[in-house]
Amino acid sequence: MPAKSASLYPQILLLASRYDLTCDYVVSQLMRKSVPYLRINTEDLPTSTVELDPVLRRLMIEYGGRRYYVTPDSLRSVFFRRPVFLRDYGDEQRSPAERFSRLQWAAFIQNLMLFDEACWLNSPAATYRAEHKAVQLSVAAQLGFAVPETRVTNAPHSELLSTACSRVALKGLDTVLLRDDGLEIFGFTTLESSSALEPSGWRSAPGMIQAALSNKLDIRVTVVEDRVFAASISANGQPIDGDWRTHKLGAQFSAIELPEETAQRCRQLVKSLGLLFGGIDLALCNDEYYFLEVNPTGEWGWLVDAAELPIDAAIANTLTKGDRLHVG
8 A cells, every 4th residue: 555645545435427527516515625535436346456355345446547545544435326237227228338437336335334434425325215205205294394295106006095186296216217129218297187097008017196285386405414404496486396306507595594393304204214414305285395306416516506595515514524634
């Protein structure tokens, strides 16, 4: 092992993607703090050299023309941005060898969990659990959040929900990202008439069906440890019916203060899932805050500018807490 050098022994790892603009915000904050970090973009790993000793817990990586060493003594924090890195959605453009390589690199990133003394934002194990929507809804309800009536089924029918509602929201249990003939297909939440539910087209796979919320205001909440940042989402000054992401280009984001009881539930939800960070979707409907979902690696970069929320500074502060970093 070479002599200690801050540039060779990064104290912070950023596990991200080459085009991860959200991670760029955190990098900018870390550069201002002059903290030694290493950003590893997963697309670049096949052109790098890695050597991991799982017994002595030492990682050597030749990356970007330099050689770095990661050890339990030097590593303090990890910003884990790619928990779903390289899920195989059946991309017919890639050969079996390419898909094999991607899956093995994904496993390599996951195996870095052996550096468990470091502060992970977020822990991979907690992230994988927290991604599951049924788990999220269960925890949220136990914490006192209002939750739309929900069923997971592959055999829906018009009387599936006891709530008297004319519309239902249809969601995938996991991110719906498919590729067909070179085109990428992303599945948004869709609204349908409850009377139109037919089981025949569902048998092959389960889905999530919720009572649709009418006249709701979407709210995006970002939790970083104990800090809670919230923004309302509207278009032309009006709430958005359905999935606001289908109107993202015309959406407006405004910083708001949540009632303290709701803010505390958001903190408790993130903590209960074993996370330090969470992007939470709420809906304000009839003066009640409904929990919709939480994303343990949710995007927030656009809120720094659009709603003037200093989320990037909060994340950088968590990664660089004085008791975690070597000084001098």
